[in-house]
Amino acid sequence: MKVELIQGLLHTSITMEFNGKRKSIDNVVIDTGAAYSIISSDEVDDIGVYWSPDDEIIDSIGMGGVQNSFVKRIDKVEFAGEVFTSIPFDFGYFAPELKINGLIGLDILLEGKFCIDLRNLMIV
Structure with a gap:
């Protein structure tokens, strides 16, 4: 899968399916x-991914400080040719000025045994 280098960050796309609704999400950073x-x-409310009282709330600590997010089990996630089913996924807020819609972290990268080819800007 081709990735784009935008402002020093590797951008890609991910596809999610929840309750029969499917959406491709662009501007996701490989982190x-x-x-x-x-x-x-904000990117998944149109496919019915909302916070509900039975969702786990977690604190994420990053360069922007501490931020809350919620965890919801997603029916299907497709990334770089791999399909993950019934997996927990975090959802939260990203400041609009960041111009990103999410992060692909080590949970997905390790599970899929992905390799990042920086010479060719590919993830396989």
């Missing part, structure tokens, strides 16, 4: 420094 993947909750 080997993130333990968990997280997608902007």
Whole structure:
């Protein structure tokens, strides 16, 4: 899968399916420094991914400080040719000025045994 280098960050896309609705999400950053993947909750509300009282709330600590997100089990996630089914995924807020819709972290990268080819800007 081809990735784009935008402002020093590796950007890609991910596809999610929830309750029969499917969406491709662009401007997702590959972040080997993130333990968990997280997608902007604003990007998935149109497929019915909302916070509900039975969702786990977690605190994420990063360069922007501490931020809350919620965890929801997603029916299907497709990334770089791999399909993950019924997996927990984090959803939270990303400031619009960042112009990113999420992060692919080590949870997905290790599970899929992906290799990042920086010479050719590919993930396989």
